[in-house]
Amino acid sequence: MMRILYERHVLCLNKCFHFADKLGGVRPSTRLLHVSMALTGWKHGRTTRLDHGCVPQAGHLGETPFGTLLVARPRCTPEHVRLKSPGGNFSRVKTMLFLLGMTLTFLVTASYVLTWDKKVSAAYQVKGDNISSGSAAAAMTALSSEKTSVDMKQLMRIIHPKLEYPPRRAPEEKDIIETDPQLFSVIPRHFLPGIKSPCWYQEFSGETSNNPYKRNLFAVRSKSFMGASDQLRSNFRLRRRDGRQFRLRCLPYFYIIGQPKCGTTDLFYRMLLHPQGRFNFMKEPHWWTRKRFGYIRFKYGSQRRFPVEDYLDLFDLSAHNIHAPSGGNTPTERPLQLLTGEASASTMWDNQVWRYLHGDGEETEPPFLVQDFIHTAQPGAKVIIMLRDPAERLYSDYLYFNAANKSAEDFHQKVVRSVKLFQSCLLGRSLRFCVYSTSLANSLQVRLNLGLYIVFLLDWLSVFPREQILVLRLEDYATNLEGTLDEVFSFLEAGPLPKEAKAALVQRPSSNTRRAADKNLGPMLPCTRRLLGDFHQPFNHKLASVLQDQVFLWSDS
Known part of the structure; x- marks a missing residue:
């Protein structure tokens, strides 16, 4: 310039x-x-x-x-x-x-x-x-030199000791409750027995003639919930006892928590075809990570907080069917076995809100994580994680969230700069600090930190037992769809699917696939793949070791 x-x-x-x-x-x-x-x-x-x-x-x-x-x-x-x-x-x-x-x-x-x-x-x-802004062909002619501007050996010497750190110590339950007393005043300590989803009866003090969803903030901002609110209102039912009125409330039975661009959208909408999961309709409320604090997009600042009651309304369609059974004799059709769930892909990794809420002091690792609140509210929650080769995840993320001037060359440039920034952070900070750092995340030109799966997984394992977390790979989901879905429903203890329902579930068109214009850009450059492969290798090795499964090395990529 x-x-x-x-x-x-x-x-x-x-x-x-x-x-x-x-x-x-x-x-x-x-x-x-x-x-x-x-x-x-x-x-x-x-x-x-x-x-x-x-x-x-x-x-x-x-x-x-x-x-x-x-x-x-x-x-x-x-x-x-x-x-x-x-x-x-x-x-x-x-x-x-x-x-x-x-x-x-x-x-x-x-x-x-x-x-x-x-x-x-x-x-x-x-x-x-x-x-340089040349074409991909011109860029490929420049591959003769192996000189790099990132010293990978030096970077590996920095990363390897950073990977060895003591397990996170989860905060005390009383401290978590004190952080959000209103949330835990609404959610009880125990749920109704005999119902698969975590449900309870909550006293209703409003007028039955009024629309109970009129002031719901999700209805204001979500077309899907706005369209469903009319059906919810027509099916709204109360239980009367001792002169008081009660409504059935439910939390999600399962959470698909991440990662972005790993197939979570397709998995969620296929799960809706199961008779026990058909009453869920909003995939990503992002309530636990953002909206309960008043954030929708961080760049717009804090707005109005979404109360927990508005979040619970999202699962009223299942609650209404559990409360007033509509028939069905097979195990998969019994209302008490209905599965509530959501799939906010930010749940696994997004804890940026702590920096925005406490931005006056020096930035530190977040004192509380999303999983602390979910576990305190419902210790028996089922957690599903979908992952993919982190290099491919990053390229897909770049193509999806960037609007203009996209190219394999531009992606490479952004990757190089992001790796340098992450390396600079590691020189003086811990690995967890750099992964969760809001200021660093805002500086990265591609979301490199979201591919460091092992850091997030270990933090979820600090509060949830291993048997309550199912970790899948998009690559297996794509090549063996039916087998992967069987594994998911088995994990959720859902009933077997009839042949007709399974055929419809498998044959459903894929959701949220790559746009045609992005496909025309072709794959990432070979040098970008080598760089990302080298960068992620130590993190993938630890992930494979923790999960005791070598497929998470993504060596076949």
Whole structure:
């Protein structure tokens, strides 16, 4: 960019002097005698390459600011010769044109400076290299060099000792309850026996003639819930006892907690075809991670908190059918066996809210995690995790959440910069701090931290026993759909499916697949895959060791 500014600056001034001399009736003789670039480290013609010998770079800029020294000496006519122009004295015209040129140069320079990319926070700033904007074919021709800008051996020396840390110590239950007393005043300590989902009766003090969902914040912001609220209202039923009215309330029986771009959407909507799970309709309420604190998108700041009652309304369709059985004789159709559930893909990893709620002090590892609250509310919850090759997950995440200027080359550039930022964090902080750091996450150009599955899994295992967590791979789900779904329903202790229902479930079209325009971009560059494979290798090894399953090495990728 600095070189562009320099060239534009010189070009503009030369044109102005040239034009001024022509007006004066002399040959263009005014020249810039001296233009110097004070650029420490600038080397003309120098090129570098990104990680794993991928793409050639533009010249590096030094760390000192640049400046230009302009000394203009026009070769003038003798002083006794007075050059006239139709507009008056020539020197005045020349001066005005010179000032006009300087003004235009200033405006061009300002337009570039004001649009300078300031996304990387100062705390973790790493000077990244600019990647050339050539086509993929041109980029592939640059693969001859193996020189890298990320020293992978040094990075591995940093990562390996960071992976060995003591298990997280979960906070005391009383401390968790004190953090959100209103939540735990609504949810009882014990649930109704004989019902598979965690349900209880809550006293209802409103008028039955009024719409109980009118003020629900999910109804305001969610079209799916707004459409279902009419059906919920028509089926709204109460239980009367001792002159009081009660409504049945339920929490999710299962949580599909992550990760993003790992097939959670497809899994959830196939599970709705099971007779015991058909009364769920909202996949991702993101209530535990964001909305109960008043956050929908962190960039918009805190808004109105979604109360727990609004969250419980999402499971009223199942509660109504459990409360007022609609028939059915088979085990899968009995209302008491209905399964409530949700699939917010942020539940496994997103604990950023603590930084926004307590942002005045120095950033630390979050004192409480989402799983602490879920476990305290319902210790018997079933947890399903869907994972995939972290390199492929990251590329899919990039394609899905980036709107414009997407390319395999751009993805590589962002990966390189993100790896550098993560390495910078690890130099002075713990692995868990860097994984959960909100300021670092906001600086990463791709969500690299979401692929460090082992850190999140170990923290969930600090509160939930291993037998309550099912970990799946998208690769197995894609190649053996029927077998994977059988494993899921067995884990949830759901009844067997009739042949017709199983056929419909397997034949259902896939959900949330890659868009056609993104498919046309092709796969990531081979050098990007090598870089991400090397980066994730130690984390995948520990994951495979904890799960005692070598498929989580993703060595077949």
